Amino acid sequence: MIKAAIFDMDGLLIDSERIIMQACIAAAAEIGITYTQAEYTELIGRAWPDSTHRMIAQLGGEENFNRVMQGLDARLAEHNHTFPLKAGALDLLNHYKINGIICSVASSSPTHHITHRLSQVGVLDFFSHITSGQEVTHGKPSPDIYLLAVKKLGLDAAECIVFEDSETGACAAIAAGLKVVVVPDLLQPSKYVREHCQQVVVSLEDWLNYL
Known part of the structure; x- marks a missing residue:
């Protein structure tokens, strides 16, 4: 029996990924750098330190990264x-x-980003617990963040369901032994994720039709 639902935030609850991606591409273009959607999507779902390291490499150095x-x-x-x-x-x-x-x-976002973004859209009070990428050593696709989220809830993995939009996040939840509903945002899930998740749906609205 499901007793808890664990949600990713960016690209799943909040329509932020596309806006941030477009802003990154525009900011890079402003300083003469071509930054692509394919490059941005490599970062989706990853913890901030990992994303930062990868983006610095993509942009050709820390100075360019800071300007972007x-x-x-x-x-x-x-x-x-x-x-x-x-x-x-x-x-x-x-x-x-x-x-x-x-x-x-x-x-994977820092805690202050999570609380700010959820507060801004009026849904923060729906959540009993928040687990941030800052709280674990290994970010998604490692299972650590989901193992910690389940521990905070005081439940077994079998009593929880996860909602994810990204490949990285879905793989983290699967590795943690959790049921996963995938709601694709910028990228479609891989064959591996499709075979190991509970369901792929068009939107959270679509998932309501299954309940």
């Missing part, structure tokens, strides 16, 4: 660093609340 980050921050500040909820997110959270299912977040 400044441009990214300026672009996101224009929107108050606020991103909209994904379709069906609020309805699903309300459904689980009404039915006594505990909800938590397990995101």
Whole structure:
């Protein structure tokens, strides 16, 4: 019996990945660097230190990385660093609340990003626990963040279900022995993820039709 739902945040609950990607591409172009969607998608779901290391290599050094980050921050500040909820997110959270299912977040983002972004869209109070990539040594696709999230809930893995949008995140949840529903955002899941997840759905709204 499912007693808890564990959600990724960026690209799953919040429609942030596409906006951040486009801002990164524009910020890089501003300093004469061609940065592609394919390069950005290599970072999705990974912990911030890992993503930073990879992006520095992609951009040709730390100086370029810092300039792109400044441009990214300026672009996101224009929107108050606020991103909209994904379709069906609020309805699903309300459904689980009404039915006594505990909800938590397990995101590679820093804790302050998680609390800020969830507060901005008014859903922070739905979550009993937050687990950040800052709390584990090995980020996604390592299972560590999901093992810690389950430990915080005080439940068995069999009593939890995970919602993920990325390959990296889905692999982390699968490695932790958890049931995973994949809601693709920028990339479609691999054959491995499709074979090992519980379901692939178009949106969180679509998942409500299975309940």
